Amino acid sequence: MTRHVIHVGLDSLDGMGRHFIDTWRRAEQGETVEPYYGVDFEDLGTLLATLTPKRWALLRYLRQHGPLSIYALAKALQRDYKRVHDDVRLLAELMLIEKDENGKVFVPWDEIEAHIRLAA
DSSP states (O other): OOEEEEEEEEOOHHHHHHHHHHHHHHHHTTOOOOOOOEEEESSHHHHHHHSOHHHHHHHHHHHHHOOBOHHHHHHHHTOOHHHHHHHHHHHHHTTSOEEOTTSOEEOOEEEEEEEOOSOO
């Protein structure tokens, strides 16, 4: 299933909690709440250490070429299988990659949108 946008950004745990509570309250009041897909990091260093250039390349390749086995992905990217496997596992935990019914991995997003504020 392809989804449109996932948001990646910086936010404190308090900010993430406030967003969740606000959404919950709006839903309880009967408001239509659009699904929000997002991954937030507490600081820029953690975001950059997690979403490395090799992981971005992996995401782009998968999005362009569709579902692949981890072996085929590693071969196409000319990378070590174990490292690609580890990257896929991490990116799946972050909801940036999913597995289909055949065990192939794919990117379910049309866009990954990044939001980085310089000041609170």
